[in-house]
Amino acid sequence: xxxxRAKKLLLIGWDAADWKIINPLLxxxxxxxxxxxxxxxxxxxxxxxxxxxxxxxxxxxxxxMHAHKHGILGFTETSPSGAGVRPATVTSRKVKAIWxxxxxxxxxxxxxxxxPSHPAEPIGGAMVSNHYYRVRDRLHNLWPMPPHTVHxxxxxxxxRELRVHPEELTCAHLLPFVPQxxxxxxxxxxxxxxxxxxxxxCASVHAAATYLMENEPWDFMAVYYDAIDHFCHGFINxxxxxxxxxxxxxxxxxxxxxxxxYLFHDMMLDRLLALAGPDTAVILVSDHGFHSDxxxxxxxxxxxxxxxxxxxxxxxxxxxGPGVKKDERIYxxxxxxxxxxxxxxxxxxxxxxxxxxxLADAFSSPVRPEFIDSWESVDGDAGLHPPDMRNDxxxxxxxxxxxxxxxxxxxxxxxxxxxxxxxxxxxxxxxxRVYLNVRRYDQALPLLEYLYExxxxxxxxxxYLAKCLEALRRFDxxxxxxxxxxxxxxxxxxxxxxxxxxxxxxxxRYDKALEYLLQAENAGxxxxxxxxxxxxxxxxKLWQNAERAFLTAIDIDPDNADSHDGLAWVYLNRxxxxxxxxxxxxxxxxRFQFPRAHYHLGLALKExxxxxxxxxxxxxxxxxxxxxxxxxxxxxGLYEKHLNKPERAETHRKCFENAASPSDESKNGRVLKIxxxxxxxxxxxxxxxxxxxxxxxxxxxxxxxxxxxLACGGMSVLTDEVRKADEDNPRGYYEYEKAKGLIADDSWxxxxxxxxxxxxxxxxxRIPRKYNYRIIVMERDLSQIxxxxxxxxxxxxxxxxxxxxxxxxxxxxxxxxxVYNHVAAWNNARVLFLSYADAVSDPxxxxxxxxxxxxxFLRPSQMAMAAVPEMYxxxxxxxxxxxxxxxxxASGQWYPRRRV
Numbered sequence: 001x002x003x004x005r006a007k008k009l010l011l012i013g014w015d016a017a018d019w020k021i022i023n024p025l026l027x028x029x030x031x032x033x034x035x036x037x038x039x040x041x042x043x044x045x046x047x048x049x050x051x052x053x054x055x056x057x058x059x060x061x062x063x064x065m066h067a068h069k070h071g072i073l074g075f076t077e078t079s080p081s082g083a084g085v086r087p088a089t090v091t092s093r094k095v096k097a098i099w100x101x102x103x104x105x106x107x108x109x110x111x112x113x114x115x116p117s118h119p120a121e122p123i124g125g126a127m128v129s130n131h132y133y134r135v136r137d138r139l140h141n142l143w144p145m146p147p148h149t150v151h152x153x154x155x156x157x158x159x160r161e162l163r164v165h166p167e168e169l170t171c172a173h174l175l176p177f178v179p180q181x182x183x184x185x186x187x188x189x190x191x192x193x194x195x196x197x198x199x200x201x202c203a204s205v206h207a208a209a210t211y212l213m214e215n216e217p218w219d220f221m222a223v224y225y226d227a228i229d230h231f232c233h234g235f236i237n238x239x240x241x242x243x244x245x246x247x248x249x250x251x252x253x254x255x256x257x258x259x260x261x262y263l264f265h266d267m268m269l270d271r272l273l274a275l276a277g278p279d280t281a282v283i284l285v286s287d288h289g290f291h292s293d294x295x296x297x298x299x300x301x302x303x304x305x306x307x308x309x310x311x312x313x314x315x316x317x318x319x320x321g322p323g324v325k326k327d328e329r330i331y332x333x334x335x336x337x338x339x340x341x342x343x344x345x346x347x348x349x350x351x352x353x354x355x356x357x358x359l360a361d362a363f364s365s366p367v368r369p370e371f372i373d374s375w376e377s378v379d380g381d382a383g384l385h386p387p388d389m390r391n392d393x394x395x396x397x398x399x400x401x402x403x404x405x406x407x408x409x410x411x412x413x414x415x416x417x418x419x420x421x422x423x424x425x426x427x428x429x430x431x432x433r434v435y436l437n438v439r440r441y442d443q444a445l446p447l448l449e450y451l452y453e454x455x456x457x458x459x460x461x462x463x464y465l466a467k468c469l470e471a472l473r474r475f476d477x478x479x480x481x482x483x484x485x486x487x488x489x490x491x492x493x494x495x496x497x498x499x500x501x502x503x504x505x506x507x508x509r510y511d512k513a514l515e516y517l518l519q520a521e522n523a524g525x526x527x528x529x530x531x532x533x534x535x536x537x538x539x540x541k542l543w544q545n546a547e548r549a550f551l552t553a554i555d556i557d558p559d560n561a562d563s564h565d566g567l568a569w570v571y572l573n574r575x576x577x578x579x580x581x582x583x584x585x586x587x588x589x590x591r592f593q594f595p596r597a598h599y600h601l602g603l604a605l606k607e608x609x610x611x612x613x614x615x616x617x618x619x620x621x622x623x624x625x626x627x628x629x630x631x632x633x634x635x636x637g638l639y640e641k642h643l644n645k646p647e648r649a650e651t652h653r654k655c656f657e658n659a660a661s662p663s664d665e666s667k668n669g670r671v672l673k674i675x676x677x678x679x680x681x682x683x684x685x686x687x688x689x690x691x692x693x694x695x696x697x698x699x700x701x702x703x704x705x706x707x708x709x710l711a712c713g714g715m716s717v718l719t720d721e722v723r724k725a726d727e728d729n730p731r732g733y734y735e736y737e738k739a740k741g742l743i744a745d746d747s748w749x750x751x752x753x754x755x756x757x758x759x760x761x762x763x764x765x766r767i768p769r770k771y772n773y774r775i776i777v778m779e780r781d782l783s784q785i786x787x788x789x790x791x792x793x794x795x796x797x798x799x800x801x802x803x804x805x806x807x808x809x810x811x812x813x814x815x816x817x818x819v820y821n822h823v824a825a826w827n828n829a830r831v832l833f834l835s836y837a838d839a840v841s842d843p844x845x846x847x848x849x850x851x852x853x854x855x856x857f858l859r860p861s862q863m864a865m866a867a868v869p870e871m872y873x874x875x876x877x878x879x880x881x882x883x884x885x886x887x888x889x890a891s892g893q894w895y896p897r898r899r900v
Contacts, residue, residue: 006281006321006345011222011338012272013061013114014265015054016229017316018289019045021239025262033270034318037284041320042362044330045559046337047591048288050437051430052311055088057287057335058115058224062097064339064354067434068443070095072116073427075305078420083743085423088116090129091390098339099123099220100382101375105348107219109383110212113205114224119148123383126216127151130224133163133204135197155216162207166196173199177260180253194234195257199264202227206268213275220342223272231261232290233307245298258292281321281345285338289314295527295557303460304426314559314590321345323363330361332592344369351375355438357592388765388822425451432464439625441471446804452481459489466499479503494520498532505539513540527553531562538569546570561590561597568600580604595625602634611642632656692749692771693756693854696764696819697778698812700788702836703758706778707734708866709839709847710756713858718757734758742766761815764823773829774854777819780836782809843867 025031026038037043049060049067059072067073071094076085093116099109100123108125111117118129131146143165150156174181177195184192202225209223237246238254269284276282289312291297300306317333320326322345336356343350344358349370360367372378384390428447435444448465455461462485469478482499501516517533534549547570553563565587571580584601588594602617615638618631632652639649693715695706708731711717718736725732735758738748742763749768759767767773786805823831832853839846847863 005347007279008218008276009220009281009283009321009342009345010272010276011220011342012269012282012284013058013222013224014228014284014286014316015058015115015224015226016232016288016290016311017262017265017286018292018312019314019316020289020312021258021292022262022316025259030259030263031266033266033273034284037269037273037282037318037320039327041282041318041324041326042328042330043316043318044333045314045590046285046317046333046335047561047593048311048313048315049335049434051305051433052288052308052313053305053430054226054229054287055115056430056434059093059097061285061287061335061338062099062114062222063093063095064098064336064351064356065095066336066355066438068431068438068440069353069355073430073434074423076423077427078423083420084416085419087118087131090117090119090121091385092116093390096375096382096384098342099125099127099222100384101343101348102220102346103383104375104378104380105346107346108217109220109222110209110216110218111221112209112212112223113226114222115226118146119385119389120151121383121385122151124381125218125220125383126155126212128155128159128205128208128212132159132208133201135166135200138167158211159208162204162211164200164203164207166193166200169196169200176263177257178253179256183249183253191234191254198227198230198234198261201230202264202268206271210271210275213272219346221276225265225268228261228265228286229290231258232292233310236290236292236296236310239292241293243296243298279322281324282319283338283342284316284318285335286315286317287335288312289316301460303458304422312557312559313561319359319362323365325362325364330359331589332361333359334591334593336593340369388818425454429461429464432468436464436468436471439471441468444468445472456484457488459485462488463495466496470499470502475503475506494526494529495532498529498536501533501536502539505536510540521549527557527560527563530556531560531566534563534566534570538566538573541573543570543573559590561587561594564590565594565597565600568597568604572600572603575607577604577607581608593624595621595628595631598624599628599631602631606634606638611638614638615643626655629656689855690753690772692752692754692767692773694764694767694773694775695756695758695778696761696775697836698761698780698782698785698816700785700792701780702778702839703760704731704733705836705839705867706776706834706850707756707758708732709843709850709863710858712866713847713851713860713863715854715858716755718752718755739763761819764819769826769828771828773826775823775829775831776850776853777823777831777833778836778839779816779833782812785812839867 022031022034026035029035049057053074055072055075056067059070060066063070071092072088075088077088077092078084079086099111100121102109103123103125109123110126111121111123112128113130113132115130117127118131120127120129127150129149132149134146135143143163145156145160145163150159171181174192174195177199178184178192181192186192205223205225209221212218213221235254235257237243238251239258240255242248242251242255273282291310291312295312297309301309315335317330319330319341334356336354337359338356340350340354340356341359341362344367349372350358351374352371353374353376358367358369360369429451432444432447432451435441435447444464445468448461448468451458452461452465462481466478466481466485469475469481478499482496482503486496497516497520501513501520504510504513504516513536517536520529521533530549530553534546534553537543537546537549547567550563550566550570553560553566557563564583568580568583568587571577571583581601581604584597584604587597588601591597598617598621602614602621605611605614605617615635618635618638621628621631622635632655636649636652639645639652693710695703695710697703707717707719711734717734718739719734720736720738721732722737723733723735736748736752738745739757739759740763742759743766746766746768749771753771761777764775786808790805823829830853832850834846834849843864843866844860846867847858847860850863851858851860
């Protein structure tokens with residue numbers, strides 16, 4: 001770790017801030033606070049992640065992990081019950097944020113506005129959630145603040161009064177943004193009101209942050225401003241230079257809004273820095289940039305998160321503090337590096353499961369990082385919500401969809417069901433994009449196949465499915481999807497034509513490949529498209545054409561890492577070693593997590609006889625993508641022939657051998673067992689003979705069998721026999737249809753007093769607490785449950801759909817944990833946990849235990865007759881492991897950055 005540790009650290013988030021807009025303002029002296037931060041520290045680009053959606057990105061900043069690990073998958077999520085949609089919440093985050101880790105180490109954090117952070121976490125310090133300033137009512141209606149917005153509760157009244165409502169703003173507040181606002185006809189043009197909402201929300205966040213900095217003790221302060229993103233989404237088309245699609249009048253009126261937004265943020269930054277003091281470490285970061293020049297799209301795609309097409313892949317990064325260099329640039333930063341760097345500032349180890357690295361180049365002294373396997377396994381108060389509040393929204397929804405498909409739960413009605421499905425599908429799509437970004441193609445494939453089969457008219461599904469199939473070298477399937485998408489969309493799609501050209505190239509149909517490429521090349525000014533064209537030209541050994549394509553992409557977007565790496569590839573094949581090294585170094589500087597660029601740099605440096613630096617480049621490449629065998633071969637040669645390090649060569653040679661023999665873990669699927677369970681029952685002092693007896697468990701865990709045993713024993717059961725017996729339950733389900741819709745209607749529960757009713761585990765937490773309950777929870781090996789459910793779905797021809805069995809295991813495990821931890825502790829309930837295996841192997845003992853639990857009025861011998869062994873059909877797990885492509889974390893080191 002670094003020798004210089006920060007006593008305090010201030011993290012400032014400016015959503016969508018971009019150097020292309022900032023630099024002219026800096027040059028004009030209009031951003032003095034930011035100028036001082038730059039001159040007293042380091043600055044540079046910071047690479048975003050894909051997809052560039054703010055809730056996902058800011059959670060990656062706070063955790064150092066990709067979204068498939070942290071669990072936030074978009075702007076919205078399904079509610080835990082599956083009955084509706086809500087904004088993304090912190091309870092769906094699956095890992096600790098930086099403030100949780102600091103909390104475990106005795107450090108106090110104040111966090112304001114982070115996205116998402118609602119409901120506010122109970123950290124040692126203060127948290128004001130991202131719902132804090134949302135305007136839901138008129139000012140004269142007292143503007144209520146949502147519950148759980150502020151922690152600790154003692155600050156609620158203060159925070160409520162600090163908010164600024166848009167109606168409190170006057171023309172004087174908006175004139176700096178719109179100097180010609182007198183020309184606006186506000187009866188027809190509502191853009192001024194939109195501007196007022198942005199300014200008021202930003203002022204509210206700033207007021208809360210400055211109050212906490214002045215009045216609450218803190219070691220770590222994080223404040224997130226989303227206003228620049230809103231300024232840009234609403235007004236970037238009026239920012240100079242004028243776009244053809246914008247009228248001159250609109251351009252004249254609104255041209256200053258975006259620049260005014262940056263000036264506003266600079267004034268707030270000045271106050272934050274003054275409150276922080278000169279000895280506090282400061283990091284200012286944005287999650288992505290924003291196109292402000294010729295890259296501005298004329299049309300926003302009509303799809304969820306379509307405005308994200310306006311985002312640039314590079315945001316801003318500034319950092320100052322103890323041991324940080326002054327007035328220098330750093331290269332290769334990504335959003336994933338912020339959390340590890342903050343840990344380094346505080347002298348804490350970095351989790352090996354974090355995907356980022358410490359920004360070592362920012363420090364004047366060598367950084368000696370320390371590591372811990374994972375902060376997730378460290379016990380202690382992390383300031384997290386209790387387990388019953390945390391959930392994996394997508395996993396929960398997929399599990400609920402499984403139960404709907406099997407007939408155990410009613411789906412939400414009408415438009416609600418459509419919104420739930422739309423949200424779940426969007427989460428799956430975003431997750432697939434993340435998997436593609438981290439090269440886990442095998443995990444992206446089933447998600448994309450499911451989405452494309454469900455809605456083949458969504459071109460984006462087909463495009464990414466084709467890209468995934470191409471990466472997996474399933475070229476025939478890729479061609480089928482490409483042709484199908486083109487036949488559906490009714491017009492030529494440039495990126496798909498590039499794929500067609502690539503596929504034609506594999507078939508050595510060079511004329512056809514050129515035809516597709518030329519069609520694509522004439523289609524527009526997308527740097528990604530020209531990069532793809534350059535790659536295909538390169539495969540055809542048309543290096544001049546490839547160079548032209550990559551240079552065209554750079555002319556459009558000079559900060560495109562893929563374009564510079566493409567030129568490095570071209571120059572390597574032309575044996576222009578110095579040019580190749582320069583382009584590869586530029587690419588890696590723009591996006592450090594870019595193994596191909598490091599590989600190309602290694603090749604160029606090797607040819608230039610910079611053997612040590614070449615070896616370092618190859619090592620970094622392998623630390624990010626261990627499967628690049630060419631890089632490993634080159635390393636072995638370097639260590640043996642040039643660097644006299646035979647032990648390092650032998651280490652890499654053994655990696656080849658290990659790769660040839662899969663580990664035991666990859667051969668066998670892991671079965672998740674439920675080990676934690678409370679005592680078999682807990683008796684209530686006051687037993688109510690009119691209590692509701694609930695038979696619960698996961699579907700296919702033996703709940704129908706228990707209902708049959710109770711009925712045979714003489715208990716009245718609540719069932720309507722709507723669901724008929726079938727091959728899966730030949731003796732009947734003993735279900736009550738209204739119980740399946742418990743989420744929407746629990747008014748029928750009074751009819752169950754003194755009777756037994758079956759309610760599956762995910763609905764158990766929803767039962768009204770005004771009655772007394774006797775709850776029998778059936779337990780069964782999860783692998784057997786999943787195997788039985790899979791067989792059942794195979795027989796239900798209309799229940800096909802995407803099911804991630806590994807994720808389903810984890811969700812079922814968590815649901816059962818909630819029963820153990822919470823239902824068993826209810827004051828109005830007695831709970832008995834009964835093994836299905838025991839019930840069928842020793843039915844008499846099981847019947848006696850149930851009879852004793854319920855009060856001794858049943859007939860155990862008759863109950864035992866219901867538990868026939870033939871019911872126990874799925875004894876063995878039929879699950880198969882999910883194969884994954886795992887890439888080790890980056891080394892965190894960087895080679896000398898001097899021009900070659």
